[in-house]
Amino acid sequence: MRKDLMDILACPMCKGELTLTIDEEKNDEVIRGGLFCAKCNERYPIDDSIPNLLPPDLRKQMSA
Amino acid sequence: MARTADEIKGAVKEFYGERAVKASSCCGPEDVNDYKEKLYLLDDIKGMPETVASFGCGNPTAIAGLKTSETVLDLGSGAGLDCFLSAKAVGETGRVIGLDMTDEMLALANKNRDELGAKNVEFRKGEMESMPIDDGTVDVIISNCVINLSPDKDAVFRESHRVLKAGGRFHVSDVLLSRELTEAETNDLSLWAGCASGALLEDDYLARMKAAGFAEARIDSRSKIGSKPWFSATISAFKSADEGSCCGPTCCSLGS
Numbered sequence: 170m171r172k173d174l175m176d177i178l179a180c181p182m183c184k185g186e187l188t189l190t191i192d193e194e195k196n197d198e199v200i201r202g203g204l205f206c207a208k209c210n211e212r213y214p215i216d217d218s219i220p221n222l223l224p225p226d227l228r229k230q231m232s233a
Numbered sequence: 234m235a236r237t238a239d240e241i242k243g244a245v246k247e248f249y250g251e252r253a254v255k256a257s258s259c260c261g262p263e264d265v266n267d268y269k270e271k272l273y274l275l276d277d278i279k280g281m282p283e284t285v286a287s288f289g290c291g292n293p294t295a296i297a298g299l300k301t302s303e304t305v306l307d308l309g310s311g312a313g314l315d316c317f318l319s320a321k322a323v324g325e326t327g328r329v330i331g332l333d334m335t336d337e338m339l340a341l342a343n344k345n346r347d348e349l350g351a352k353n354v355e356f357r358k359g360e361m362e363s364m365p366i367d368d369g370t371v372d373v374i375i376s377n378c379v380i381n382l383s384p385d386k387d388a389v390f391r392e393s394h395r396v397l398k399a400g401g402r403f404h405v406s407d408v409l410l411s412r413e414l415t416e417a418e419t420n421d422l423s424l425w426a427g428c429a430s431g432a433l434l435e436d437d438y439l440a441r442m443k444a445a446g447f448a449e450a451r452i453d454s455r456s457k458i459g460s461k462p463w464f465s466a467t468i469s470a471f472k473s474a475d476e477g478s479c480c481g482p483t484c485c486s487l488g489s
Contacts, residue, residue, distance in 0.1 A: 170355060170357075171352075171355060174328060174330070174355050176367070176370075177304065177330070177366055177367045177370040177371075178357075178365060178366065178367065179365055179366055179367040179368075180365065181359055181360070181363040181364065181365040182363065184367065184368060184395075213365075217340065217343070218343055219339050219340075219343060219356055219357065219358050220357050220358065220365075221358040221359075222357055222358060222359040222365030223334060223358055223359055223360055224360065224363050227242070227334075227360060230239065231243075231246065231334075
């Protein structure tokens with residue numbers, strides 16, 4: 170995920186702002202990290218450059 | 234017995250996950266690359282890697298009339314073909330976001346993006362019933378044979394309307410029904426993931442779009458698939474130009 174495309178991202182549940190944390194990056198690309206919604210107290214993971222912004226219930230169900 | 238939304242989502246995800254690996258088309262048994270060549274202008278797809286397969290039933294980019302610098306959202310972006318074509322159309326100052334819920338498709342799309350060096354394209358894992366996109370940020374929504382897969386189309390239309398800018402456009406290909414399906418057809422999950430039993434009747438589709446807030450919704454073209462009770466259509470809808478704008482003629486005059 171590219172950092173400069175953060176601005177139009179929103180939490181899938183409350184549509185509020187997300188805060189980016191970076192665990193691994195390459196050039197301007199976030200490879201691994203997270204997107205945190207303070208309002209929902211929910212962390213959306215970024216793996217292999219792809220942010221997983223499925224609603225939390227669906228994410229847990231699909232990774233089960 | 235009716236399938237639950239979760240069962241449908243699970244089946245769709247599994248079906249398209251497998252397709253990312255072994256290619257077959259959504260609306261017929263044809264070879265994917267053959268199918269792609271029937272839907273797209275050859276000049277447009279020249280230079281695309283073989284793995285940029287089309288699983289759709291139309292070519293929404295051709296009708297979208299994209300302009301430089303626009304922001305495009307592709308619902309169910311699959312291997313990314315429509316995203317890459319859109320990215321060319323909007324240029325470096327524009328951007329394209331592909332939304333998909335299938336890991337295998339997203340991985341394939343990202344690989345294709347890197348191969349093509351398409352810097353203005355981003356893929357995100359998410360569902361179109363609850364889009365991870367800010368209000369009023371998208372100029373054009375495109376989608377190719379995907380919305381019919383959703384168990385909650387009203388939510389897809391509401392979310393589409395929400396993320397579009399005032400005056401934003403919705404141009405998609407989708408599968409619609411020419412008659413109600415039998416219960417057996419409706420409950421056949423393989424039919425569902427193959428585009429048919431989740432599809433709506435044409436009038437119902439447009440009525441739901443209008444109920445979601447779109448100022449205008451219409452069918453631009455129809456293309457029948459054999460003698461089946463469903464057909465592929467291109468659909469356009471528009472968000473009113475003065476909607477949601479705080480600087481519209483009525484709103485600003487109320488301010489101090």
